Amino acid sequence: MLFLVAAVGLIAYYVYKSIKPPPPIPLPENVSELSPRIKLNDGRYLAYRELGFPKDKAKNKIIILHGFGSSKLVDLKITQEMVDEFEIYFLLFDRAGYGESDPHPSRTLKTDTYDIEELADKLQIGPKFHVLGMSLGAYPVYGCLKYIPHRLSGATLVVPLLNFWWSRLPLNLSTSAFKKLPIQNQWTLGVAHYFPWLLYWWMTQKWFSPFSQNPRETMTERDIELADKHTKHSYIKESALRQGEYVSMQRDIIAGYQNWEFDPTELSNPFSDDNKGSVHIWCALEDKQISHEVLLYLCDKLPWITLHEVPEAGHLIIHEKQHFEDIIKAACN
Numbered sequence: 001m002l003f004l005v006a007a008v009g010l011i012a013y014y015v016y017k018s019i020k021p022p023p024p025i026p027l028p029e030n031v032s033e034l035s036p037r038i039k040l041n042d043g044r045y046l047a048y049r050e051l052g053f054p055k056d057k058a059k060n061k062i063i064i065l066h067g068f069g070s071s072k073l074v075d076l077k078i079t080q081e082m083v084d085e086f087e088i089y090f091l092l093f094d095r096a097g098y099g100e101s102d103p104h105p106s107r108t109l110k111t112d113t114y115d116i117e118e119l120a121d122k123l124q125i126g127p128k129f130h131v132l133g134m135s136l137g138a139y140p141v142y143g144c145l146k147y148i149p150h151r152l153s154g155a156t157l158v159v160p161l162l163n164f165w166w167s168r169l170p171l172n173l174s175t176s177a178f179k180k181l182p183i184q185n186q187w188t189l190g191v192a193h194y195f196p197w198l199l200y201w202w203m204t205q206k207w208f209s210p211f212s213q214n215p216r217e218t219m220t221e222r223d224i225e226l227a228d229k230h231t232k233h234s235y236i237k238e239s240a241l242r243q244g245e246y247v248s249m250q251r252d253i254i255a256g257y258q259n260w261e262f263d264p265t266e267l268s269n270p271f272s273d274d275n276k277g278s279v280h281i282w283c284a285l286e287d288k289q290i291s292h293e294v295l296l297y298l299c300d301k302l303p304w305i306t307l308h309e310v311p312e313a314g315h316l317i318i319h320e321k322q323h324f325e326d327i328i329k330a331a332c333n
Contacts, residue, residue, distance in 0.1 A: 021200040021250075024103050024243040035072075035100045038122045046119050047100035048072060048093040051083075055125050058089035060332045061153070063116060065133035065140055066092065067318070069249050071099040071240035077321040078328060086332045091129075093119055095137070097247030098240050107251045109260055113143030117151055128277075130154040130331050134318045135289075136161045139256040145279070146262050149270030156331050158282045158318050159290045161256050165193055168263040169294065177291035182212035192257045199254060200246050220286050220314035227316065269304040279305045280330050282323075284313035306330070 031037070037045040049072040055061060066074050072092040082088075094101035095112060104111050120129055130153050133141040138160035145155055164174045178186060188210045191202045203210050215224050241248055271277035279302075283295045292309075299307040308330065310317060317323045 019198055019201040021246040022244060024097065024247045027100060027102075027243065031100050035094075037100060038119060040115070040118050040122070044096065044102040044104065045100075046093050046096070046102070046115060048091060048119065048123070050123075051076065051090040051092070053083060053087045053089045055089040055091075055123075057087065059087035061089045061091070061125050061129045062328070062331060063120065063129050063131050064090055064092045065116075065131065065137050066095070066098070066240075067134045068136040068252055069237060069240060070137065071236055073099075073236045073239060075319075077319060077324040079325075082325060082328070086328070088328065088332065089125070091120070091123065091125060094240070095140075095248075095252070097243055097251055099242065100239075103243060103247040103251075108255050108258070109139055109143045110147060112140040112255060113147045116140060116144060117148050120151070127151065128153040130156065132156040132158070132327070132331060133160065134158040135315065136252055136256055139163075142260075142264050142267075145264075145267050145270060149268070152270055152277060154277045154279065154331055156280045156282070156327060158327060159284055159287055159315055160281065160295075162290060162294050163257055163260065164189070165257070165259060166263045166265075168265045170297070173291075173294055173297055177294050180291065181289070182214070182217045184209055184212050185218070189253070189257050192253045193259075196254045196258060199250055203245070203250055218288050218315070220288065223314040223316045226319045229319075264298060265301040267302060269302075271304070278330075278333075280308060280327075281305055282308045282310060282317065282327055284315060284317045285309055285311050286313060287315045287317075289315050 035047040035049070037047045039045050052058070064074070066072060072094050074092065076090065096107050096115060097103035116131065128151060131141050131144045133139070138157045141155050141157050141160065144152060162177060164178045188202065192199050212218060219227065281295055281299060283290070283292055285292060295307065299305050310323060313320070313323060
């Protein structure tokens, strides 16, 4: 009996240790020398980076939300001439748990949204700003349109995350889009949605990869070329994940695919004749990760969103200079 109790106790301890995420890796003591940071009202710090035109003179103020596993160090494919022509101020920051930004103990779509608003206020960039998000990292843009629409001068979603569990998304449409993903990716997103407390174990178990290891299942040949170029800048990913993958990438997955308080098709147009602004969605027609059909449905339900369909482009469209400049021009008009 004692042996049985001991065995059960050991198994329970092993299970607990396997599913309990580790604490974040501490930031170095000289973190303030690595990046400027601003203190939020709850005591956390967010790391940020400012580029372009001086914010007190800029005509266009754009907050860039980095993608999955990336950071504020993402390279913006834009010329200085264009920055000067459109008088653009860029603000980039590390989401909570990324880079030099402190983790949030219970990060959600809503907390990320209010982090953006508070960061803008602390840096005094003005009452209104444009938010631009890419890929999975675009989910806070939906939050901005829902929770702080009065602060927006515009919004841009580039090949944005689609939550397959949005309440008003037709089942046949969501199922079709979901099943186009590699089976490992489907399982991982399902765990994040239904069992978020189990995601750390799922992402660290050694039996099989949580994501497809065949790049051609999720990327075009051009995407692969662009991805290979970015692997040469490995310091960006190393910096982005310096506090550990759970508080950064895995919390991204949970925030993006958990149940939201709203469905995007319920969003109201934040702009009117008296309140100028625009919302844009950029869809790459060869994207193997984001469903063109779902984006069409979303824009049909929200006709005030301008849909840009880009032929012969894949998921990494944001890293193509011509496409990125087109995205920025649309945001500035």
